[in-house]
Amino acid sequence: xxxxxxxxxxxxxxxxxxxxxxxxxxxxxxxxxxxxxxxxxxxxxxxxxxxxxxxxxxxxxxxxxxxxxxxxxxxxxxxxxxxxxxxxxxxxxxxxxxxxxxxxxxxxxxxxxxxxxxxxxxxxxxxxxxxxxxxxxxxxxxxxxxxxxxxxxxxxxxxxxxxxxxxxxxxxxxxxxxxxxxxxxxxxxxxxxxxxxxxxxxxxxxxxxxxxxxxxxxxxxxxxxxxxxxxxxxxxxxxxxxxxxxxxxxxxxxxxxxxxxxxxxxxxxxxxxxxxxxxxxxxxxxxxxxxxx
Amino acid sequence: xxxxxxxxxxxxxxxxxxxxxxxxxxxxxxxxxxxxxxxxxxxxxxxxxxxxxxxxxxxxxxxxxxxxxxxxxxxxxxxxxxxxxxxxxxxxxxxxxxxxxxxxxxxxxxxxxxxxxxxxxxxxxxxxxxxxxxxxxxxxxxxxxxxxxxxxxxxxxxxxxxxxxxxxxxxxxxxxxxxxxxxxxxxxxxxxxxxxxxxxxxxxxxxxxxxxxxxxxxxxxxxxxxxxxxxxxxxxxxxxxxxxxxxxxxxxxxxxxxxxxxxxxx
Numbered sequence: 001x002x003x004x005x006x007x008x009x010x011x012x013x014x015x016x017x018x019x020x021x022x023x024x025x026x027x028x029x030x031x032x033x034x035x036x037x038x039x040x041x042x043x044x045x046x047x048x049x050x051x052x053x054x055x056x057x058x059x060x061x062x063x064x065x066x067x068x069x070x071x072x073x074x075x076x077x078x079x080x081x082x083x084x085x086x087x088x089x090x091x092x093x094x095x096x097x098x099x100x101x102x103x104x105x106x107x108x109x110x111x112x113x114x115x116x117x118x119x120x121x122x123x124x125x126x127x128x129x130x131x132x133x134x135x136x137x138x139x140x141x142x143x144x145x146x147x148x149x150x151x152x153x154x155x156x157x158x159x160x161x162x163x164x165x166x167x168x169x170x171x172x173x174x175x176x177x178x179x180x181x182x183x184x185x186x187x188x189x190x191x192x193x194x195x196x197x198x199x200x201x202x203x204x205x206x207x208x209x210x211x212x213x214x215x216x217x218x219x220x221x222x223x224x225x226x227x228x229x230x231x232x233x234x235x236x237x238x239x240x241x242x243x244x245x246x247x248x249x250x251x252x253x254x255x256x257x258x259x260x261x262x263x264x265x266x267x268x269x270x271x272x273x274x275x276x277x278x279x280x281x282x283x284x285x286x287x288x289x290x291x292x293x
Numbered sequence: 294x295x296x297x298x299x300x301x302x303x304x305x306x307x308x309x310x311x312x313x314x315x316x317x318x319x320x321x322x323x324x325x326x327x328x329x330x331x332x333x334x335x336x337x338x339x340x341x342x343x344x345x346x347x348x349x350x351x352x353x354x355x356x357x358x359x360x361x362x363x364x365x366x367x368x369x370x371x372x373x374x375x376x377x378x379x380x381x382x383x384x385x386x387x388x389x390x391x392x393x394x395x396x397x398x399x400x401x402x403x404x405x406x407x408x409x410x411x412x413x414x415x416x417x418x419x420x421x422x423x424x425x426x427x428x429x430x431x432x433x434x435x436x437x438x439x440x441x442x443x444x445x446x447x448x449x450x451x452x453x454x455x456x457x458x459x460x461x462x463x464x465x466x467x468x469x470x471x472x473x474x475x476x477x478x479x480x481x482x483x484x485x486x487x488x489x490x491x492x493x494x495x496x497x498x499x500x501x502x503x504x505x506x507x508x509x510x511x512x513x514x515x516x517x518x519x520x521x522x523x524x525x526x527x528x529x530x531x532x533x534x535x536x537x538x539x540x541x542x543x544x545x546x547x548x549x550x551x552x553x554x555x556x557x558x559x
Contacts, residue, residue: 136387
């Protein structure tokens with residue numbers, strides 16, 4: 001005999017916590033499967049030229065103006081903000097060092113990534129979201145094309161490969177902006193500016209910035225494409241996908257920046273222990289990461 | 294007379310999106326060469342049924358079979374090859390915004406064949422003329438086309454690879470009566486020109502009268518008894534119009550009947 005049971009109240013805080021946990025696990029799992037799918041297609045069948053080139057153009061060429069403007073202003077802002085402190089210590093000639101190291105290791109990659117997340121990430125999410133709600137993604141599948149291979153892989157490759165170049169552009173314009181303000185407005189001798197800039201910035205610093213940026217580019221593409229593919233119906237759904245693409249990728253950029261920064265710092269001391277100075281350091285990068293975690 | 298072979302089948306197929314169940318234990322067969330028209334109220338699962346049949350969606354439980362083999366047993370590559378035998382006209386045509394008309398129609402050819410561009414161009418122009426459009430629309434973007442033109446370009450694209458199975462998702466929705474008749478005639482013309490199996494999802498009773506060999510009617514689950522099948526009618530168009538089941542009769546004759554009171558109570 002069938003028994004009648006009272007419906008369970010599922011509105012309490014424990015149920016809410018449970019739902020939140022399940023939803024989080026589901027999203028992480030879903031993004032992981034999505035990323036694996038991208039890697040599979042990116043390594044087994046490269047997109048065709050006519051599909052890849054527009055993505056490279058959209059991501060790289062059209063992002064240049066905003067990256068140049070942002071980089072230049074950040075370089076100048078750094079010069080303005082640090083000049084007073086350095087002057088108090090009579091170290092204003094070393095302004096080039098602080099501007100350049102900040103830009104190359106940290107601000108260049110993060111700014112280029114932020115600009116890419118805002119300009120390209122949101123556009124990708126909105127475009128793919130619109131394609132999802134107007135059944136264009138279903139149409140691709142119905143015509144024998146794999147939507148991940150056709151739509152996501154070109155965008156992923158564009159973000160992943162071009163963000164290091166955009167980072168270099170942001171670094172370069174930032175350095176030039178900092179030099180221009182330091183030399184022509186703050187009156188620091190150009191020779192000193194460049195001398196200290198070169199002295200304090202090494203190839204490893206440049207590598208750190210570019211290495212981090214590839215992770216940022218991959219994160220932006222994966223998050224934006226995932227949000228677009230899972231867009232809900234209507235203009236509101238597309239708008240939400242675009243907003244979430246930027247917010248989620250920005251948070252991910254900062255989290256990755258922290259984790260990779262710690263890792264690369266540990267790696268630096270592991271590779272060149274003599275540069276550890278008097279500070280007690282963990283030479284094993286894994287230990288460093290564990291300590292931060 | 295040889296018995297018709299089943300080309301597509303749903304076997305006890307159910308589909309659920311989150312908390313919302315759309316299909317429940319649906320059994321449906323489509324015979325080779327027939328034109329099956331699926332009717333039913335909005336939200337009763339007609340389009341979902343069609344997407345299950347082509348493998349764009351997977352059933353939550355049960356099976357979707359193509360030529361007696363479950364779609365879920367097929368690899369991504371096999372599915373991709375099988376789908377080249379299908380043509381799908383989407384409700385809003387689903388033309389790619391970033392491509393012009395020519396590139397849209399050429400897409401399945403470029404994607405699935407190694408034909409030279411001259412041959413592709415010849416096929417594209419043939420399909421455009423077949424759906425009654427001038428070749429001058431080739432350079433236009435989908436945004437520059439009217440609703441009827443979009444549907445016809447969508448049909449030309451769906452026919453590009455000469456499919457064995459054509460699926461039409463509400464082909465006449467949102468079109469004026471003349472354009473609706475044009476689309477209905479194109480469906481008939483497609484069937485006359487090639488041995489095609491057609492599945493048409495529609496609300497348009499003119500389409501039902503004009504193209505259907507067989508009609509099935511779906512009913513929304515929330516208003517169905519738990520032990521009642523979701524397909525509440527199966528038969529010819531004449532039988533549908535003569536049906537004594539008030540749910541079928543009201544739908545095919547476009548009468549609100551009891552529904553009006555139900556909606557006002559809700």
